[in-house]
Amino acid sequence: GQNIDQPTEMTATEGAIVQINCTYQTSGFNGLFWYQQHAGEAPTFLSYNVLDGLEEKGRFSSFLSRSKGYSYLLLKELQMKDSASYLCAVREGDYKLSFGAGTTVTVRA
Amino acid sequence: IAGITQAPTSQILAAGRRMTLRCTQDMRHNAMYWYRQDLGLGLRLIHYSNTAGTTGKGEVPDGYSVSRANTDDFPLTLASAVPSQTSVYFCASSAAEYNEQFFGPGTRLTVL
Numbered sequence: 001g002q003n004i005d006q007p008t009e010m011t012a013t014e015g016a017i018v019q020i021n022c023t024y025q026t027s028g029f030n031g032l033f034w035y036q037q038h039a040g041e042a043p044t045f046l047s048y049n050v051l052d053g054l055e056e057k058g059r060f061s062s063f064l065s066r067s068k069g070y071s072y073l074l075l076k077e078l079q080m081k082d083s084a085s086y087l088c089a090v091r092e093g094d095y096k097l098s099f100g101a102g103t104t105v106t107v108r109a
Numbered sequence: 110i111a112g113i114t115q116a117p118t119s120q121i122l123a124a125g126r127r128m129t130l131r132c133t134q135d136m137r138h139n140a141m142y143w144y145r146q147d148l149g150l151g152l153r154l155i156h157y158s159n160t161a162g163t164t165g166k167g168e169v170p171d172g173y174s175v176s177r178a179n180t181d182d183f184p185l186t187l188a189s190a191v192p193s194q195t196s197v198y199f200c201a202s203s204a205a206e207y208n209e210q211f212f213g214p215g216t217r218l219t220v221l
Contacts (some may be wrong), residue, residue: 004151023157030207042212042215043212044212091207094152095207097152097210098168099151102151
């Protein structure tokens with residue numbers, strides 16, 4: 001089973017940086033995904049980490065520490081369109097994904 | 110355009126009625142999934158299929174059934190709907206069970 005925790009809400013200013021933390025407890029870790037979900041829409045894939053360290057993809061970066069059961073998603077140079085929910089999902093050995101409840105990020109002008 | 114389609118977009122259903130949510134993908138993905146998303150609970154896996162002809166139970170399978178007769182289609186059936194099945198249902202697919210998942214647009218279901 002999974003226990004995945006992430007903050008419920010975060011607010012930041014346009015152009016700023018926001019870091020969304022995700023902690024998890026799992027019996028068999030096999031990768032961590034971040035998804036973005038705009039209100040009323042489907043989740044879309046952002047990033048994937050399976051080894052410790054930082055993965056950078058444009059304005060978005062994701063970090064993983066397997067020993068600490070910890071990941072974060074870093075959003076840089078925030079834009080209004082980045083207002084969305086960000087979902088942390090942990091994959092176990094059987095490849096099933098377990099999702100956190102999501103963090104709603106609001107970007108203010 | 111390649112992707113996943115779901116039907117209907119939304120539905121209001123009387124309790125006790127039978128309902129099938131449709132999901133079709135044209136990406137030739139082997140694995141398909143059904144999730145429900147409820148406020149404050151995140152996405153929860155209902156059923157999955159790693160390849161055509163096989164299915165498995167997820168975290169919350171009770172009251173739901175699926176079939177996978179071919180690669181493209183993965184319908185979800187509620188045999189006798191109950192109000193607690195009011196939710197947004199997302200279908201997803203991945204090339205294989207270890208790849209990232211792509212989600213359909215969702216079906217908003219209300220059971221009264």
